[in-house]
Amino acid sequence: xxxxxxxxxxxxxxxxxxxxxxGIEIETVQxxxxxxxxxSEAFRKIxxxxxxxxxxxxxGTSLTxxxxxxxxxxxIYPDIPLFGRDPVERARVDSINDQLQAxxxxxxxxxxxxxxxxxVNRAMPGPxxxxxxxxxxxxxxxxxxxxxxxxxxxxxxxxxMVDDYFSVADIxxxxxxxxxxxxxKSVPEEYxxxxxxxxxxxxxxxxxx
Amino acid sequence: xxxxxxxxxxxxxxxxxxxxxxGIEIETVQxxxxxxxxxSEAFRKIxxxxxxxxxxxxxGTSLTxxxxxxxxxxxIYPDIPLFGRDPVERARVDSINDQLQAxxxxxxxxxxxxxxxxxVNRAMPGPxxxxxxxxxxxxxxxxxxxxxxxxxxxxxxxxxMVDDYFSVADIxxxxxxxxxxxxxKSVPEEYxxxxxxxxxxxxxxxxxx
Numbered sequence: 221x222x223x224x225x226x227x228x229x230x231x232x233x234x235x236x237x238x239x240x241x242x243g244i245e246i247e248t249v250q251x252x253x254x255x256x257x258x259x260s261e262a263f264r265k266i267x268x269x270x271x272x273x274x275x276x277x278x279x280g281t282s283l284t285x286x287x288x289x290x291x292x293x294x295x296i297y298p299d300i301p302l303f304g305r306d307p308v309e310r311a312r313v314d315s316i317n318d319q320l321q322a323x324x325x326x327x328x329x330x331x332x333x334x335x336x337x338x339x340v341n342r343a344m345p346g347p348x349x350x351x352x353x354x355x356x357x358x359x360x361x362x363x364x365x366x367x368x369x370x371x372x373x374x375x376x377x378x379x380x381m382v383d384d385y386f387s388v389a390d391i392x393x394x395x396x397x398x399x400x401x402x403x404x405k406s407v408p409e410e411y412x413x414x415x416x417x418x419x420x421x422x423x424x425x426x427x428x429x
Numbered sequence: 430x431x432x433x434x435x436x437x438x439x440x441x442x443x444x445x446x447x448x449x450x451x452g453i454e455i456e457t458v459q460x461x462x463x464x465x466x467x468x469s470e471a472f473r474k475i476x477x478x479x480x481x482x483x484x485x486x487x488x489g490t491s492l493t494x495x496x497x498x499x500x501x502x503x504x505i506y507p508d509i510p511l512f513g514r515d516p517v518e519r520a521r522v523d524s525i526n527d528q529l530q531a532x533x534x535x536x537x538x539x540x541x542x543x544x545x546x547x548x549v550n551r552a553m554p555g556p557x558x559x560x561x562x563x564x565x566x567x568x569x570x571x572x573x574x575x576x577x578x579x580x581x582x583x584x585x586x587x588x589x590m591v592d593d594y595f596s597v598a599d600i601x602x603x604x605x606x607x608x609x610x611x612x613x614k615s616v617p618e619e620y621x622x623x624x625x626x627x628x629x630x631x632x633x634x635x636x637x638x
């Protein structure tokens with residue numbers, strides 16, 4: 221297998237953290253997003269969407285999308301389960317992970333891409349060009365305020381995103397909280413539950429990935 | 430188990446179609462979204478997000494989010510698998526399903542909620558209020574044009590979303606194509622591959638759900 225990555229990008233980072241948690245090592249190729257390598261003819265043979273991460277299997281099959289790749293790795297490396305340990309727990313991890321993706325990762329992405337000069341006409345990733353919408357960047361920042369306050373409330377009663385079980389949902393939330401710095405949003409200092417959780421996750425060696 | 434539904438809403442419909450494909454029958458409660466029942470105190474005890482669908486388990490646990498519910502049902506009713514039949518196929522279904530969700534379902538939702546008078550201040554579902562952004566509604570319609578043309582190209586080489594295997598990704602795509610009517614977008618008549626696929630899926634009894 222070969223993992224197409226970009227060391228500075230938040231989406232492939234989620235896969236890197238998951239691999240580190242599971243102790244998986246996969247040959248990794250850096251894709252130079254800063255210089256548009258993801259849109260090169262060579263890379264679009266690997267992923268026509270022009271996006272990282274990609275997990276290329278030995279038979280040449282390319283797996284794309286963060287969660288599909290993570291779930292595949294969970295399935296072939298089931299030790300240290302990160303998607304839940306029974307059907308109900310798996311559904312709870314899945315549910316909150318989807319919300320963290322939509323309300324955290326996507327909110328930062330909208331805030332960032334719709335207001336950053338280098339992304340004129342590239343307000344969304346993928347093969348199609350879309351103009352920036354300044355109001356969408358502003359809404360992204362508002363959504364991050366709610367993202368932080370919702371997490372603060374949630375973590376008053378949970379050690380991790382689902383009870384006391386560290387899961388892929390914590391990886392998503394952690395990546396989103398750190399990605400939020402790109403739009404100058406950070407956890408308010410009075411959010412003691414969220415900060416406690418953040419420090420706890422930050423101490424895991426995997427988050428250096 | 431109890432399934433909280435709204436017969437006219439596109440998100441719970443995806444679960445209904447999956448249940449029909451699998452031949453599952455679950456006691457169903459209609460939630461009156463038109464009159465805001467999802468935001469009532471009684472319903473928010475079941476789902477604090479104020480959203481359908483919800484699958485309430487016999488012990489009172491509420492499972493939320495379309496895909497988490499569908500995946501849970503796949504796990505407890507594994508006959509007639511709709512998420513793939515081996516790890517690679519599951520990853521491929523997952524990957525394209527995520528794209529169909531983002532580029533189809535979400536695009537219609539953005540186009541619809543950001544331009545419909547009844548959704549002033551309610552541009553996103555969930556507990557927080559957000560103002561409408563007219564440019565986001567317009568972008569949603571542009572994205573649907575690309576959604577249709579991408580599917581047309583994809584279906585030139587695939588009977589269904591993943592090869593000749595009918596999966597949950599086809600349910601997502603079908604729900605998105607029909608949801609697009611809400612913003613007066615329909616498949617262009619020259620898109621013969623997409624229309625062939627649509628008719629083929631439409632003929633399945635499950636789509637009456």
